[in-house]
Amino acid sequence: MTTGPDISPIFLFDTATQAAIPAELHDSINDQHLADWEAEWMPQLFSILRTLKAEGVERRLCPQSRHWNWGEKTKAIEGRLDNQCFSIVCDGVTQAMMITELTHRARLPDQKLDHLVYVEFVEAAPWNRSDIIRQPPRFSGCGSILIRAAIEFSKLEGYKGRIGLHSLPQSNSFYANKIGMTDLGPDPDYQNLRYFEMTPAQAEAFIKEGG
Amino acid sequence: MGRKTMTLNLTDAEMAVLEEMCAKKDLSKTVLMRQALRLYQRVEERLENGGKLFFENEATAEKSEIMML
Numbered sequence: 001m002t003t004g005p006d007i008s009p010i011f012l013f014d015t016a017t018q019a020a021i022p023a024e025l026h027d028s029i030n031d032q033h034l035a036d037w038e039a040e041w042m043p044q045l046f047s048i049l050r051t052l053k054a055e056g057v058e059r060r061l062c063p064q065s066r067h068w069n070w071g072e073k074t075k076a077i078e079g080r081l082d083n084q085c086f087s088i089v090c091d092g093v094t095q096a097m098m099i100t101e102l103t104h105r106a107r108l109p110d111q112k113l114d115h116l117v118y119v120e121f122v123e124a125a126p127w128n129r130s131d132i133i134r135q136p137p138r139f140s141g142c143g144s145i146l147i148r149a150a151i152e153f154s155k156l157e158g159y160k161g162r163i164g165l166h167s168l169p170q171s172n173s174f175y176a177n178k179i180g181m182t183d184l185g186p187d188p189d190y191q192n193l194r195y196f197e198m199t200p201a202q203a204e205a206f207i208k209e210g211g
Numbered sequence: 212m213g214r215k216t217m218t219l220n221l222t223d224a225e226m227a228v229l230e231e232m233c234a235k236k237d238l239s240k241t242v243l244m245r246q247a248l249r250l251y252q253r254v255e256e257r258l259e260n261g262g263k264l265f266f267e268n269e270a271t272a273e274k275s276e277i278m279m280l
Contacts (some may be wrong), residue, residue: 080256082249102249115236115246158242 005030012090012139021139023090025149029074029097033087036094036125037070044126048133063132064168065123070097073121083120086149088142096142098122100150106162107184108197116162116197117154122146131170147179148211151203161203166193180206219244 005028011020026033045066052062077083082103088096104118124142126132151161166187167175172194175181181196198206221229233243254264264277 080249081245081252102246103253115238157245158238 010088010145012088012095012145013141015136015138015140021090023088023095023139025145026087026089027084027149027153029070029085029087029099033089033094033097034071034074037097040093041125048126063126063129064170065121068121068123070121070123073099084153086146086153088145090139094125095128095139096122096124096146098146098150100153102157104164106164106197107195108182108199111162111197111199114162115157115159116164117150117157117159119147119150119163119165122165143174144178144211148207151198151207151211154203160200162198162200163203164195164197166190166195168193179211180209 005026007027008025010023010025012023013019014021045063049062049066074085077085077099082101084100084102086098086100087094099120099122101118101120102115104116106112106114106116122143124137128137128139128142130137130140147163150163154161154163163181165175165181172183175196176183179196179198180202181198182202184195184197186192187195229240229243232238233240236243238246257264265274266277267274
């Protein structure tokens with residue numbers, strides 16, 4: 001990770017009260033965030049998986065990030081300068097986490113081989129994912145805020161807002177339609193996951209629309 | 212994000228390459244040097260773990276190893 005921890009004030013939208021709730025954007029994933037993942041996220045995720053199994057839902061329709069181990073992921077990049085972590089904390093609990101990487105190059109013809117911030121992993125807490133809890137999330141906007149953080153980090157590094165990522169199938173529509181990234185199609189070198197990329201112009205459009 | 216400042220002494224030739232790379236990539240000298248350090252760290256880690264550094268030509272699939280001293 002490139003720097004010491006920093007915390008920025010942000011707001012999350014509480015769907016129950018329809019109110020903006022003060023939250024924190026951390027440029028780190030620390031032991032407390034990992035403890036939340038283990039003690040808060042995992043039990044709820046297992047509960048959801050049990051329900052889906054009991055209902056006979058196909059495995060491909062289950063949360064595709066269910067095997068992600070944030071403890072192992074952060075341990076593997078400890079001390080690396082080319083990785084930067086981010087997390088969102090609200091109501092004293094970690095609501096979402098992201099790991100970015102800085103040595104990938106752009107693929108779109110207009111920015112081919114330019115530097116960008118590559119989003120390696122991004123995940124919201126199970127209670128913030130309407131796609132798996134099948135009801136409104138507790139806090140909406142976690143994914144968009146972390147993508148915005150990746151864009152701002154890209155600008156800070158001199159990469160002008162360029163970002164890229166491989167999307168799990170359940171998130172393809174989010175990145176294409178909500179975030180406004182360009183879909184470069186399945187990547188045979190990366191488990192055939194679709195690769196999405198954002199140009200500086202797309203980043204500005206996303207920010208202008210309130211992203 | 213915390214930052215520390217240092218003075219970097221380069222030869223004319225090294226500075227010329229740095230400026231050329233900065234112009235080509237549209238990056239500041241600081242950003243480019245930080246990127247170089249990240250790559251150096253990553254390559255060193257892979258080599259220490261027994262890896263080799265290759266470049267592959269996408270068109271011909273030809274691989275060439277970079278000798279790291």
